Amino acid sequence: xxxxxKMMIDRSFRIAEIDDRIYGSFxxxxxxxxxxxxxxxxxxxxxxxxxxxxxxxxxxxxxVPIVRYxxxxxxxxxxxEDSVGPVDQRPHRIELAWRSLETNEVGLHxxxxxxxxxxxxxxxxxxxxxxxxxDACNLLEYxxxxxxSKYSDLRISHGQKEPYEFKTWCLGNEMDGPWQMGHKTAxxxxxxxxxxxxxxxxxxxxxxxxxxxxxxKEMPTFATWEDTVLSHTYEFADYLSLHTxxxxxxxxxxxxxxxxxxxxxxxxxxxSICDYVKAKKRSEKNMYLSFDEWNVWYHSNExxxxxxxxxxxxxxxxxxxxxxxxxxxxxxxxxxxxxxRHSDRxxxxxxxxLINVIAPIMTDANGGGAWRQTIFYPFMHASRYGRGAAxxxxxxxxxxxxxxxxxxxxxxxxxxxxxxxxEVTIFAVNRNLDxxxxxxxxxxxxxxxxxxxxxxxxxxxxxxxxxxxxxKVAPQTVNRSVLEDGTLTSDIHKAxxxxxxxxx
Ligand code: AHR
Numbered sequence: 001x002x003x004x005x006k007m008m009i010d011r012s013f014r015i016a017e018i019d020d021r022i023y024g025s026f027x028x029x030x031x032x033x034x035x036x037x038x039x040x041x042x043x044x045x046x047x048x049x050x051x052x053x054x055x056x057x058x059x060x061x062x063x064v065p066i067v068r069y070x071x072x073x074x075x076x077x078x079x080x081e082d083s084v085g086p087v088d089q090r091p092h093r094i095e096l097a098w099r100s101l102e103t104n105e106v107g108l109h110x111x112x113x114x115x116x117x118x119x120x121x122x123x124x125x126x127x128x129x130x131x132x133x134x135d136a137c138n139l140l141e142y143x144x145x146x147x148x149s150k151y152s153d154l155r156i157s158h159g160q161k162e163p164y165e166f167k168t169w170c171l172g173n174e175m176d177g178p179w180q181m182g183h184k185t186a187x188x189x190x191x192x193x194x195x196x197x198x199x200x201x202x203x204x205x206x207x208x209x210x211x212x213x214x215x216x217k218e219m220p221t222f223a224t225w226e227d228t229v230l231s232h233t234y235e236f237a238d239y240l241s242l243h244t245x246x247x248x249x250x251x252x253x254x255x256x257x258x259x260x261x262x263x264x265x266x267x268x269x270x271x272s273i274c275d276y277v278k279a280k281k282r283s284e285k286n287m288y289l290s291f292d293e294w295n296v297w298y299h300s301n302e303x304x305x306x307x308x309x310x311x312x313x314x315x316x317x318x319x320x321x322x323x324x325x326x327x328x329x330x331x332x333x334x335x336x337x338x339x340x341r342h343s344d345r346x347x348x349x350x351x352x353x354l355i356n357v358i359a360p361i362m363t364d365a366n367g368g369g370a371w372r373q374t375i376f377y378p379f380m381h382a383s384r385y386g387r388g389a390a391x392x393x394x395x396x397x398x399x400x401x402x403x404x405x406x407x408x409x410x411x412x413x414x415x416x417x418x419x420x421x422x423e424v425t426i427f428a429v430n431r432n433l434d435x436x437x438x439x440x441x442x443x444x445x446x447x448x449x450x451x452x453x454x455x456x457x458x459x460x461x462x463x464x465x466x467x468x469x470x471x472k473v474a475p476q477t478v479n480r481s482v483l484e485d486g487t488l489t490s491d492i493h494k495a496x497x498x499x500x501x502x503x504x
Contacts, residue, residue: 002435002436002437002438002491003398003410003432003435003436003437003438004398004437004438004439004440005395005396005397005398005410005411005437005438005439005440006396006439006440006441006442007393007394007411007413007426007439007440007441007442008393008394008442009391009392009393009394009415009424009426009441009442009443009445010392010445011391011417011419011424011445011446012445013391013392013394014389014390014391014392014417015340015341015342015343015344015389015390015391015392016343016344016389016390017343017388017389018340018343018386018387018388018389018390018416019343019346019347019348020065020387021065021066021121021347021348021349022339022340022346022347022348022349023062023063023064023065023349023351023379023382023383023386024065024066024067024120024123024292024348024349024350024351025062025064025066025067025068025120025350025351025352025353025354026067026068026069026072026292026293026350026351026352026353026354027067027068027069027070027353027354027355028069028070028071028072028073028074028075028353028357029071029072029074029078029095029102029106030071030072030073030074030097030098030100030319030320030353030357031098031100031316031317031318031319031320031321031356031357032316032317032318032319032321032355032356032357033354033355033356033357034106034111035103035105035106035315035316036316036356036363036365037052037055037355037356037357037363038051038052038055038056038106038114039051039052039105039106039114040052040363043367045369045370049110049113051113051114051117052363052370055355055361055363056117056118058361058370058372058376059118059120059354059355059361060118060119061380062360062361062376062379062380062383063119063380063383063384064118064119064120064354064383065119065120065121066120066121066122066123066168066348066350067115067120067121067122067123067350067354068123068125068170068292068350069111069115069122069123069124069125070083070111070125071097071125071173072097072125072173072293072352072353073097073098073179073181074095074097074098075125075126075127075129075170075172075173076097076127076128076129076130076172076173076175076180076181076182076183077095077096077097077127077129077130077182078127079093079127079131080108080127080135080139080142082102082104082107083104083106083107083108084107084108084109084142084154084155084158085154085158086158087104087105087107090103090104090105090107091104092104094313096181097179097180097181098308098319099308099312100312100313100315100316100317100319101313101314101315102315103315108142108143108164109158109159109160112164121166121167121168122164122166123166123168123169123170123210123292123348123350124139124143124166124168125169125170125172125173126139126169126170126171126172126196127172128171128172128175128182128192128193128196129172129173129175129180129181129182129183130181130182131182132192132196133192133195133199136171136196136199137196137199137203138151139151140169140200140203140204140207141203142154142155143155143163143164143166144163144164144165144166144203144204144207145163145203145204146163147161166207167206167207167208168208168210168348169200169207169208169209169210170209170210170212170241170290170292171193171196171197171209171210171212172189172192172193172212173212174212174215174243175189175212176189176215176219176221176225177215177219186221186224186225186228186229187228187232189212189229190211190228190229190230190231190232190233191232193211193229193232193233193236193237194232194233194235194236197209197211197233197236197237198236201236208238208239209233209236209237209238209239210237210238210239210240210241210290210292210348211229211230211233211236211237211239211240211241212229212241213225213226213229213241213242213243213270214226214242214243216243216244217244217262217266217269223273226240226270226273226274227273227276227277230273230274230277230287231280231281234277234278234281234283234285234287237287238287239287239288239289239290239348240270240274240287240288240289240290241289241290241291241292241293242266242267242270242289242290242292242294243291243292243293243352244262244263244266244291244293244294245293245294245295245296245297245298245352245358246259246263246296246297246298246331247296247297247298247299247301248298248327248328249298252402252403252404253327253433253462254400254401254402254403254431254433255402255403255404255405256327256331257327257330257334257429257431257433258402258404258405258408258431259334260331260334260335260337260338260412261405261408263294263335263338264338264341264342267289267291267338267342267345267346268342270289271289271342271345274286274287274289274345286345288345288346288347288348289345289347289348290346290347290348290349290350291346291348291349291350292348292349292350292352293350293352294335294339294349294350294351294352295332295335295351295352295358295375296322296324296328296331296332296358297320297322297352297358298322299323299324300319300320300321300322300358304319307319318356318365319357320357320358321356321357321362322358323373323465323467324373324374324375324465324466325374325462325463325464325465326374326457326458326459326461326462326463326464326465326473326495327462327463327495328374328375329374329377329378329457329473329497330378330429330431330457330495330496330497332351332375332378332379333378333382333427333429333457333497334412334429334431336378336379336382336386336427337412337413337414337427337429340382340386340390340414340427341390341393341414343390351375351379359373360372360373360375360376360379360380361373361376362468364468368468368469369468369469371466371467371468371469371471372466372471372474373465373466374457374464374465374466374473377457377473377474377475377497378457378497381427381455381475381497381499382427385416385418385423385425385427385499385501386416386425387416387418388416388417388418388419388420388421388423389416389417389418389419390414390415391414391415391416391417391424393413393414393415395411395413397409397410397411397437398410398411398432398437400432400434400435408431409431410430410431410432410435410437411428411429411430411431411437411439411492412428412429412431413426413427413428413429413439414427415427421503422449422504423452423501423502423503423504424443424446424449424502425499425500425501425502426441426490426498426499426500426501426502427497427498427499428490428492428497429496429497429498430492430493430494430495430496430498431495432494432495433494433495435494436491436492436493436494437492437494438489438490438491438492439488439489439490439491439492440487440488440489440490441487441488441489441490442486442487443483443486443487443502444486444487446486446502447486448504449483449502449503449504450483450502450503450504451481451482451483451488451500451501451502452501452502453477453499453501454477454478454479454480454481454490454498454499454500454501455475455476455477455478455498455499455500455501456475456476456478456480456493456496456497456498456499457473457474457475457496457497458493458495458496458497459472459473462495475499480492480493481500483502488500488502
């Protein structure tokens with residue numbers, strides 16, 4: 001007899017309306033993300049502007065509403081002026097974060113055109129590493145001011161009459177990290193971010209700001225950084241950023257799949273710090289979270305260290321090209337469940353990144369087509385079916401033992417109710433590697449609903465990967481759920497990602 005888990009969902013027990021931007025992603029001028037990724041003039045699949053149509057088609061499959069740009073670490077020594085105006089007059093610059101050569105062939109204008117073609121908004125990141133308030137204001141004036149001033153007229157002279165109207169701005173990137181060009185103490189950064197935001201809001205009061213939280217939860221300054229930075233910026237900031245990447249470095253998959261518990265704890269802690277600062281300031285305002293870098297990242301680390309050290313200053317070298325395994329896709333599914341569970345506070349999230357660089361979408365390095373990595377699928381399912389209200393999942397799951405995380409639940413799950421479409425979707429991962437679990441869900445509050453489909457992503461080989469022209473890990477529809485008298489009974493196989501869809 002298989003193990004049993006119980007779950008109860010109710011249409012009126014809502015965590016929050018999910019902000020669609022939780023399905024955002026990220027493109028940095030790094031490796032082959034831009035050049036040979038979204039842009040490859042001369043490729044048979046490229047349009048007249050050099051953008052890969054096959055890549056845009058895959059981005060649209062993922063339905064990504066917002067893309068963070070142009071970095072990442074890249075942004076902290078980026079001069080935006082190099083990336084605008086006639087392309088043949090743009091300088092080639094050495095790029096310090098990734099020790100590459102940036103040709104500036106794709107700049108602000110080209111990227112905004114690409115984002116439009118991909119149906120995504122641009123989330124602009126500012127250089128607060130090597131630059132400051134004046135440059136940030138100039139960039140905002142260039143992008144959002146209608147005209148009649150130095151930088152807005154410069155934009156118009158570059159052929160873009162209408163302002164870009166970028167709404168969401170990241171005030172720097174990972175400014176606590178010693179690897180960041182111009183990294184700062186929390187006080188230095190907090191003051192600079194506050195004054196930059198204050199000045200930028202005078203130019204365009206409609207913009208929203210993301211202030212940098214810690215680069216990750218293991219940073220020695222984690223928690224005091226958040227407290228100090230928010231103490232300076234609470235009045236101006238709309239979101240505080242969180243970043244996290246996981247890897248199965250020890251080779252213990254049980255522990256690897258428990259790492260989503262760390263992410264849950266991370267969000268919980270940062271939310272508490274935000275609320276503490278809110279109380280300290282006697283503020284009425286809630287600080288929301290922008291989880292603007294999250295993913296699995298470790299496969300390529302060694303190779304990249306070597307390439308950056310021994311073969312620097314190349315144009316678009318292959319960097320951070322993690323090839324994802326099936327178990328990575330399971331963790332990505334688990335991380336999506338955590339983000340949805342915190343959708344009352346996490347309003348923006350960016351899967352880092354989108355193309356070729358720790359990405360769900362790859363392009364063949366030898367001029368072939370684009371292909372889907374294993375992690376493409378849980379993200380696609382969540383983005384496609386996870387829109388609406390997140391419902392509190394009351395779950396009673398059996399446990400299994402892990403080495404570093406103690407006993408953890410077999411089943412992790414969340415349900416999303418799309419009232420408009422009259423659909424409910426249950427996302428569930430069984431992270432028990434040895435045993436199947438029968439999940440019995442009370443869905444009585446969805447009277448008149450029936451089972452539409454049960455989709456799974458599974459593979460006997462946890463290390464299975466996809467490649468160009470070869471999709472070993474792809475979803476399939478299965479016959480493993482039955483809905484009867486308000487009870488949904490689903491067989492959730494060991495090590496599987498499940499999407500169970502009900503509709504009226
Ligand atoms: O996404 C890759 C890098 O990870 C980003 O440039 C940086 O912000 C983070 O450390």
